[in-house]
Amino acid sequence: MAIISLITDFGYKDEYVGLMKAVILKINPKVKIIDLNHEIPPQDVVWANYLLESSYKFFPKGTIFLCVVDPEVGTKRKIVIVKTKNYIFVSPDNGILTRVLEKEKPVEIIEARNKKFFLPEISPTFHGRDIMASVSAHLSKGIKLSQFGPPLKEIKKIPLLSPLIKDKSIIGKIIHIDHFGNLVTNIEKDLFNCIVKKKRLFIEIKNKKIFKINSFYAESKKGEILAIWGSRNLLEISVNLGDAAKELGVEKNEEVRVNFFD
Known part of the structure; x- marks a missing residue:
């Protein structure tokens, strides 16, 4: 069974988390969704780094991590798919994967650009629902990464606060x-x-x-x-x-x- 794990800063006050799950299940009703955390402080990409890096290894191999902490939503920042030996990560290209990719080395990096795998209408404020949730659901059905867009040599890394x-x-x-x-x-x-x-x-x-x-x-x-x-x-x-x-x-x-x- 395919697994998608969700990490967001959406909280539970609004409908955002539920809508992402609805999009995923509409595309792949058989996928299992695990809520890792929806209480990341708003726009806190640094803490999302630590949480993801300390959590991912407890999940079964093949898990897709959908990471939506996206302060630059609606801009020209990329949305990326990163495959490692054991996992797949879908996120904005904003450095949110910096720590986890120090442990899980990328074997393939793709920019999610093929609109075939997006929802028909894209809100400039909700790429988590209209692009990333949809892309993750299609990935969970076994579609090859190369179909989602062009390869990238690297993604953005951020300098993390070190002691x-x-x-x-x-x-x-x-x-x-x-x-x-x-x-x-x-x-x-x-x-x-x-x-x-x-x-x-x-x-x-x-x-x-x-x-x-x-x-x-x-x-x-x-x-x-x-x-x-x-x-x-x-x-x-x-x-x-x-x-x-x-x-x-x-x-x-x-x-x-x-x-x-x-």
Whole structure:
């Protein structure tokens, strides 16, 4: 069974997600649709990168990822189809695939240009429904990529926010605040292990200091601020049974500093 996974910034207040699904099922009633996330902050291509890269590998091989975070909708920006060894990605050419394609190397890149696979009428504000959902549905029926348009040598990549390594500190930023108020940073576990290793450390955020990284939340008392590796392998600042964002008064892009010493 073909699978299409949806990632958008549409939310659920309006009809946008439902209409994309309707278009897909009208073209291929047998496809299985999985909603990965529709609460990407509006136009936040950077967070969509992190979410997609941390999620794709849990899906069956052959899954089609339809990624619609599209601040430039209606412009001349391309819509692309990228095939890797294991997956297919359909998205605007705006850098949303930057991180995932560092792990899944492209074997074929196509610009979706063949209007045969679009809806008859194209809204300048809803390419997700009229082009990308339709293209994804046709792909799920096994149509070859070459039929959708001309090949591309490369697609747009965006410079992603990387932590700064300075003296004996890793200086990162909050890139996402989740449903529970956990503060997700851009400090990756692999980078941390490579640099900090088994050195002693303390983490600073908003004049608060944390002196260890928990193995699980309940290792700290209720209401206590803690650090933990989240399921995305990114460092998170949390409050056990609480809301770290509210407790600390923190917003996206605020600094988090990991200091380490012998």
